[in-house]
Amino acid sequence: MTNAELISLSLRDAAAALRDGRTTSVTLCTAFLERIQAVEPKVRALLAVNPESVLAQAAASDARRAAGAPLGDFDGIPITLKDNICAKDEQCSCASKILKGFVSPYDSFVTGKLKAAGCVLLGRANMDEFAMGSSCENSAYQRTANPWDLDCVPGGSSGGSAASVAAFETVAALGSDTGGSIRQPAAFCGVVGLKPTYGRVSRNGLVAFASSLDQIGPLSRTVWDAAAILDLIAGHDEKDSTSLPQQPEGFAADLEAFEVNPRLDGVKIGLPKEYYELEGMDPAVKQIMNDSIEVFRSLGATFVDVSLPHTKYAMACYYIIATAEASANLARFDGIRYGYRSPNATDINSTYEKSRGEGFGNEVLRRIMLGTYVLSSGYYDAYYLRAQKVRTLLRRDFQEAYRLCDFLLTPVTPAPAFKFGAKTDPLQMYLSDVFTTALNLSGDCGISVPAALDPGTGLPVGIQLIAPAMEEKRIFRAGRAFELARARKEFIAPLCCRKGCKRETAGPQAASAFVLNRKEACGHEK
Ligand code: GLN
Secondary structure: HHHHHHHOOOHHHHHHHHHHOOHHHHHHHHHHHHHHHHHHHHEEEEEEHHHHHHHHHHHHHHHHHHHOOOOOOOOOOOOEEEEEEEOOOOOOOOHHHOOOOOEOOOOOOOHHHHHHOOOOOEEOOOHHHOOOOOOOOOOOOOOOOOOOOOOOOOOOOOOHHHHHHHHHOEEEEEEEEEEEEEHHHHHHHOEEEEEEOOOOOOOOOHHHHHHOOOOOEEEEEEEHHHHHHHHHHHOOOOOOOOOOOOOOOOOOHHHHHOOOOOOOOOEEEEHHHHHOOOOOOOOOHEEEEEHHHHHHHHHHOEEEEEEOOOHHHHHHHHHHHHHHHHHHHHHHHHOOOOOOOOOOOHHHHHHHHHHHHOOOOOOHHHHHHHHHHHHOOHHHHHHHHHHHHHHHHHHHHHHHHOOOOOOOEEEEOOOOOOOOOOOOOOHHHHHHHOOOHHHHHHHOEEEOOOEEEEOOOOOOOEEEEEEEEOOOOHHHHHHHHHHHHHOOOOOOOOOOOOOOOHHHHHHHHHHHHHHHHHHHHHOOOO
């Protein structure tokens, strides 16, 4: 297989190619390493890649296969990790200066699972500092570009994870989602992103932002791939007290059975009116939502209008609870135990003050101050306690809505990816999360699936499917049916290609050419 073919494989197809002997892990990983070298100067999705370690892991996988050892389905498959997920002996900076040079002494639960499955850890993905942001612009290290348009943000905070998948630098990635940080960048980059049910995936080894909201999940090329990765990383973990007891569900196997006749007859989809009435929603997103409704209708689903009456409080509630928890979680970065210590410190107080003041970026400082404020004795009842009560109401809204339908269909974001620097006002930036934060507050599961390209900008737009806790199967099936009903090739990012060029010619074949030699793919340069 050519490099171009290899890098555009889905997880499922890459696994099949390894199984059938059409490629090896070393060949596959080498193709990705070359791709990374070719496009990273432009995309800058990755904070660290260690080719030697990648090739050693790949060679070990090939040796296991050659020896006829019993192998998992994804042995030898490369995956990138958001830089807040610990992997033993690898950096874990959370894209913050305060953790510069920090090396994890242990594996997170999910990394342990990936290693046990024989996956190759390919690199550390850029992110907003401590996962606070919606554009990756809050990284202390570099600016990740959207592979669809290098002048636009990839979304955040898992923007490096999303961009690395969209730019064909990896087969798939893991990210974390506290208020939308997997779903939103997935939508901006035209890939699939899943926020699993709270407690489905252990948070052990994920650097905590807001512990009652954080969840690790996959970013991938297809819904099937996301399901297979969830199969790999889900499971009870006694080291995380919020981890749910659960049996393996075989999500990918379920989809394989479902694909024989991927119809949604008898399925009822709820349309929460508050999500469609938002002022300032981009007309293209509205149109794409309408078109997507028609796709689901053609698959046999029916629709019912539902209401989530407390939606208008979700953002405020999220920014109180998330900052409160963050202010407590980030207290451990004190300049003493690990990470950055200010050279200007003279005593214990100034060590704490200066190390934190110099080590954290502005957004993180803002959140710590907000969080400390809402938890302070004079304001606790007015803000934090009130927000907790609103959270219960929001959760009830969802439960009421689920009585009428199997899952909800909503936009992921009010508009496609925006330009760098377009949202300097923090409140404007926070509004990118209007459709995603409520789900973290409710603890249910949601998936972002590419729907169409905005005809104006050529940027991808996604749809969000939301289901009750532990009902990932429903949104996997619906997402898969939707994705099969649409041409997947539409979502091959024409990296660096001129706007408006014939993207439809960039099928998987051309896709390989596109990065390696963009001219061949589209006939012209930007
Ligand atoms: N963009 C949101 C925030 O800034 C969500 C972040 C996340 O999900 N990690 O808090």
